[in-house]
Amino acid sequence: MGDTVTVQPFGETFPVEPGETVLSAILRNGRFVKYGCKHGGCSTCRAEVVEGDFSQSDGTSFSLSDADRDSGVVLLCSTYPEGDLVVDIGGTMDDLTDEEYNAGQDVVEFTGTVDRIVDYTRDIKGIEIILDEPSSISFVPGQYIEIQVPGSNDEWRSFSMANPSSLDSRVHLVVRVIPNGRFTSLVGKEIAVGTTMNLRGPFGQFAIRLSYRPIIFVAGGSGIAPVLSMLSDLIESDNERPATFLYGARTVADLPMVDELRELERKHDWFTFIPALSDADRTPWDGETGLITEVLNRHFPSTKGHESYLCGPPAMIDAALDVLTSSGCKERHIFFDRFVPSG
Numbered sequence: 635m636g637d638t639v640t641v642q643p644f645g646e647t648f649p650v651e652p653g654e655t656v657l658s659a660i661l662r663n664g665r666f667v668k669y670g671c672k673h674g675g676c677s678t679c680r681a682e683v684v685e686g687d688f689s690q691s692d693g694t695s696f697s698l699s700d701a702d703r704d705s706g707v708v709l710l711c712s713t714y715p716e717g718d719l720v721v722d723i724g725g726t727m728d729d730l731t732d733e734e735y736n737a738g739q740d741v742v743e744f745t746g747t748v749d750r751i752v753d754y755t756r757d758i759k760g761i762e763i764i765l766d767e768p769s770s771i772s773f774v775p776g777q778y779i780e781i782q783v784p785g786s787n788d789e790w791r792s793f794s795m796a797n798p799s800s801l802d803s804r805v806h807l808v809v810r811v812i813p814n815g816r817f818t819s820l821v822g823k824e825i826a827v828g829t830t831m832n833l834r835g836p837f838g839q840f841a842i843r844l845s846y847r848p849i850i851f852v853a854g855g856s857g858i859a860p861v862l863s864m865l866s867d868l869i870e871s872d873n874e875r876p877a878t879f880l881y882g883a884r885t886v887a888d889l890p891m892v893d894e895l896r897e898l899e900r901k902h903d904w905f906t907f908i909p910a911l912s913d914a915d916r917t918p919w920d921g922e923t924g925l926i927t928e929v930l931n932r933h934f935p936s937t938k939g940h941e942s943y944l945c946g947p948p949a950m951i952d953a954a955l956d957v958l959t960s961s962g963c964k965e966r967h968i969f970f971d972r973f974v975p976s977g
C-alpha cells in the first residue's frame with residue numbers, strides 16, 4: 635500500500651500518489667483546506683505534523699518562521715509524505731468550518747480565446763481572454779487562475795485576475811515577461827490574438843476582508859493585477875473605506891497604467907495612488923522616489939489600525955511585512971500573495 639495522509643481534527647485518511655503533495659491529495663480526494671499560492675509562497679496552508687516522516691520542497695524557507703519549524707509546522711503544498719503521515723490543521727486553520735472542509739474545492743476547467751494583448755511596459759503585458767466553455771467564471775478579486783503552457787502535456791502557470799468580478803465572461807491578466815519563461819516568453823508570439831488557451835480555477839485566499847479599517851495596498855511589477863481587480867470591486871460596491879495604493883517600479887518606463895490609476899484617484903475621494911520610482915535619475919519625475927518600503931514608511935509612520943494587502947516579488951513582500959509590523963499593523967490584518975515561480 636502507498637503513502638497516506640490523515641487529516642486531524644477530521645480524522646480522515648487519504649491515499650497520496652507518488653510525488654504528490656499533501657495539499658494535492660486532500661483536494662483530489664474531495665476535501666478542502668485553506669491554501670493560496672500552492673507553491674510555498676503565501677503561508678496559508680500551514681499545518682502541524684503529528685506523526686510520520688515527510689520531505690519538503692525548496693522554497694518554504696521564507697514562508698515558515700523558525701518558531702513554526704520548531705513546533706513541527708509545515709506547508710501542506712510543499713510537503714511529501716514518506717510513509718503514513720498525520721497532520722493537524724486545528725490550530726493553524728481554526729476558522730475552517732466542517733462545511734467548508736467537506737465541500738471540497740470548487741475549481742472549473744475552461745477553454746478561452748485570446749482577444750487582446752497590450753504592452754503596458756517594456757516587460758509587463760496585458761492578456762485578455764474571452765471564456766468560451768464554460769462562458770463565465772465566478773471569482774473573488776485577489777484570486778488567481780492557472781493557464782496551461784501551450785503545447786505542454788500538463789504544465790500550468792498561475793496568474794491573478796485583474797478584471798472586476800462582475801466582468802465574468804473574460805479574464806484579464808497582467809503578466810511580467812520572464813526571459814526564457816516557458817509561458818510568459820510566448821506572449822505576443824505563439825500566444826497571440828485568436829490562440830485557444832486552457833485555464834482552470836479560481837484558486838487562492840487573497841481577498842479583501844470586510845472591515846472598517848483603512849486599506850494600504852503595496853505592489854510591485856505585475857503585482858498590480860489583483861489590486862486592479864480589488865479596486866474595481868471596491869468602486870462597484872460604492873466603497874467609502876480610505877484606500878492608498880503604493881506602487882513601486884524602477885523607472886518611469888516601468889510604470890503600468892499610471893494615467894488610469896490617477897483618473898481613479900481624481901474620481902474617488904477615498905482613493906490615493908502613490909507611484910514611486912527606485913531609480914528615478916534617468917527620466918524627469920516629480921513623484922515619490924526610493925524603495926516602496928521607504929515610501930510606505932514616510933507616508934505611514936504608524937500603520938496601527940490599518941489593513942494591508944501586499945502583492946509582487948517575495949523580497950518586496952518580506953520587506954513590507956517588516957515595515958508594517960514594526961509600525962503597528964497587526965499581523966492578522968496583513969494579507970499577501972507572493973509571485974513566486976509557479977512552474
Ligand SMILES: Cc1cc2nc3c(=O)[nH]c(=O)nc-3n(C[C@H](O)[C@H](O)[C@H](O)COP(=O)(O)OP(=O)(O)OC[C@H]3O[C@@H](n4cnc5c(N)ncnc54)[C@H](O)[C@@H]3O)c2cc1C
Nearest residue numbers: 671792793794809810815816817818856859973975976977
Ligand atoms: C498565486 C500566484 C499568482 C501569480 N500571479 C501572477 C500575475 O498576475 N502576473 C505575473 O506576471 N506573475 C504571476 N505569478 C508568477 C508566475 O506564475 C510565475 O512567474 C511563472 O512561473 C512564470 O511562468 P513562465 O513559464 O514564464 O516561467 P517559468 O518557466 O516558470 O520560469 C523560468 C525561470 O524563471 C524563474 N522565475 C519564474 N517566475 C519568476 C518570478 N516571478 N520571479 C523570479 N524568477 C522567476 C524560474 O525559477 C525559472 O528559473 C503568480 C504566482 C503565483 C504563485
Ligand code: FES
Nearest residue numbers: 670671672677711
Ligand atoms: S498554498 Fe502553501 S504556501 Fe501558499
